[in-house]
Amino acid sequence: MELCQLGRSGLYVSRFALGTMTFGMKDWGCDEETSIALVHRYLDAGGNFLDTADVYGSSEDIVGRALKGRRHRVVVATKAGLPVGRGPHDKGTGRLHLRRACENSLRRLQTDYLDLYQVHFDDPTTPIAETLDTLDDLVREGKVRYIGASNFQAYRLMKALATSDARGKERFVSLQGQYNLIVRTLEREHLPLLEEEGLGFIAWSPLAAGMLTGKISAGAEPEGTRLGQREVELDALVRNDRGFAIAAAVVKAATELGCTPAQLSLAWQSTRPVTATIIGARTMAQLEDNLAALTIAIPEEILAELDRLTGLPDEYPGAFLRTMHSWLRR
Structure with missing residues (x-):
């Protein structure tokens, strides 16, 4: 599996990351034995990047057990910030919670350090x-190697980067965000920002739940799928008339491609400015199906049709500025 540099950092991660949210998850996830088998198969296929979070139930514990004797081969990423309890310091990205969350993740993962520690969302x-100072301390203490952001608005991500630069602190090396053929909104502001600032991009939900x-x-x-477990607000982003039309078009294109x-949806990710795409599986058959996407080359005509059907509509100020910029080049 191809390894890609995560932004301008010294970290190299595989094109597909294995997401572990399904591990030990009741009702729609998989049991521990299956979870560990999935990790080992993924590593055998050349993958080196595991993504988890402290809020994913028993996922971190299972990942820790799965990596016994294999830790040195793997880039382990986890996240913190979402509520893990009812107390005032059981959530958010304040100093008290982040430090406690990091220690708990290290214990559950049975490791001395985290390769990539990500704040799960922008905490207003x-x-x-305060968040960046705390993360910087964790890096200097050797508990964390690199830090990343997840689910940030573009202007807030830029503010975080500027704050790090001004204060001489560790800066985020990556952004993790939802990106797929139905949800492409990060193309407007985020992807140009990541390229300009040298951050890697980790895409979650490439199959739109x-x-x-x-x-x-x-x-x-959607029985037996993540979509059936999502909050209504998240569901609405993909389960709508446009989403169903795109899903039907993907089925048609996949049939043509064989x-x-x-x-097809995962292979499309490799044509975009994505450093790593997080795949998730509940069964070995699903993992094998996902891994097979690495061998698929999408013909230009199919790519063009997918882009026509799924591309973002023009908006202000983007469309206006593109016109202005074209005038400058005349």
């Missing part, structure tokens, strides 16, 4: 400087 209740697997269509209940819709 905590000053960015199952919408792009070919198993879900308009009027069909692959599964999931494979």
